[in-house]
Amino acid sequence: MGDDYTIEMARRPSRRDSEIDVVEWLRGLPKVELHLHLEGTILPGTLLELSRRHDAEPLTAEAAKALYEYENFLGFMDSFKAVSSRLKGPDDYELITYNMVRELAAQGVVHAEVYISFGIIYYWKNAEVEPYVEAIERGRARGEKDFGTTIYWLIDAVRHFGAEEGAKVFRKAAELRQKYPSIVGIGIGGDEARGSADLFRESYAEAKEAGLRLTAHAGETIGPESIWAALNIGAERLGHALSAQQDSELLQVLAEKQVPLELNVTSNIRTGCCATVEDHPVKLYFESGLMVTINSDDPPMFGSNLLEEYCLVQEKFEFSLEQMRELAANAVEASFLGPERKIALLQAVEQYGF
Numbered sequence: 090m091g092d093d094y095t096i097e098m099a100r101r102p103s104r105r106d107s108e109i110d111v112v113e114w115l116r117g118l119p120k121v122e123l124h125l126h127l128e129g130t131i132l133p134g135t136l137l138e139l140s141r142r143h144d145a146e147p148l149t150a151e152a153a154k155a156l157y158e159y160e161n162f163l164g165f166m167d168s169f170k171a172v173s174s175r176l177k178g179p180d181d182y183e184l185i186t187y188n189m190v191r192e193l194a195a196q197g198v199v200h201a202e203v204y205i206s207f208g209i210i211y212y213w214k215n216a217e218v219e220p221y222v223e224a225i226e227r228g229r230a231r232g233e234k235d236f237g238t239t240i241y242w243l244i245d246a247v248r249h250f251g252a253e254e255g256a257k258v259f260r261k262a263a264e265l266r267q268k269y270p271s272i273v274g275i276g277i278g279g280d281e282a283r284g285s286a287d288l289f290r291e292s293y294a295e296a297k298e299a300g301l302r303l304t305a306h307a308g309e310t311i312g313p314e315s316i317w318a319a320l321n322i323g324a325e326r327l328g329h330a331l332s333a334q335q336d337s338e339l340l341q342v343l344a345e346k347q348v349p350l351e352l353n354v355t356s357n358i359r360t361g362c363c364a365t366v367e368d369h370p371v372k373l374y375f376e377s378g379l380m381v382t383i384n385s386d387d388p389p390m391f392g393s394n395l396l397e398e399y400c401l402v403q404e405k406f407e408f409s410l411e412q413m414r415e416l417a418a419n420a421v422e423a424s425f426l427g428p429e430r431k432i433a434l435l436q437a438v439e440q441y442g443f
Contacts, residue, residue: 203242
């Protein structure tokens with residue numbers, strides 16, 4: 090954030106944090122989420138509904154719960170696939186989109202920028218994406234109308250499917266953006282070890298030319314070289330960036346350029362990418378002047394939604410409530426919203442009282 094904003098925040102009188110119901114204060118704090126996967130928002134109850142729609146022998150509650158259990162990153166990817174495989178048709182996507190907006194609103198999230206994996210539709214379902222995007226848009230429109238939380242879409246290419254398939258995904262995103270302005274950007278997720286960001290350089294340049302914003306998962310499961318590669322192809326925001334702490338020069342670059350980092354604390358612990366909460370670099374990054382934002386990634390898969398992430402970070406790393414306000418403002422600033430909405434949300438964060 091800018092110096093003027095920081096000075097203004099420092100001047101604000103405040104009550105001691107100990108006198109406040111912190112959970113409710115954080116719930117009311119206007120929040121923006123920047124790293125959330127639509128297919129990863131399927132709650133167990135929704136999974137049971139999908140199973141009743143499609144499975145010859147519907148899942149029991151116990152069996153559904155078991156699908157959310159795993160031991161490491163590859164196990165998480167298997168669980169993610171097992172849950173999202175119950176998404177069969179467009180109506181299923183409309184359902185999970187509407188439910189996602191409802192859950193976000195209940196946490197005090199005013200805006201979210203959400204990844205959709207076209208790869209799941211193209212390659213797992215062998216289907217065209219248009220009917221699915223139409224359904225997702227119906228769910229978004231109904232959700233925004235009913236709950237007030239706005240949604241932008243980031244179209245995610247599964248990097249280990251290869252650069253050629255990624256180019257196909259990004260070109261489709263650019264095409265659909267003409268009809269659906271809520272599609273604002275692209276990204277690459279999946280297994281970093283099997284899909285270096287360098288492979289997507291031309292596709293990112295083409296996407297930028299088409300008016301799409303650029304994000305990338307980087308430094309989640311492998312070293313800082315993945316983050317450098319993402320920066321080198323033009324990524325404007327970085328998802329995870331866990332391994333940046335291993336490279337002092339990279340930390341300096343990230344701080345100087347104020348590259349927004351989409352941090353996901355519980356996600357990194359649950360996938361085994363970070364050993365313990367105490368080992369997570371979120372406070373180190375914040376104190377080093379990096380542009381830190383807090384996110385949930387795949388809430389039901391990790392057992393922590395955005396509000397719970399804010400509560401965790403505040404408690405475990407002893408962030409003051411003013412610092413939590415700064416984290417919320419960072420997410421607004423790092424969003425792909427237009428200037429007028431950004432200003433309005435920044436004012437709402439600044440004016441949110443004790």
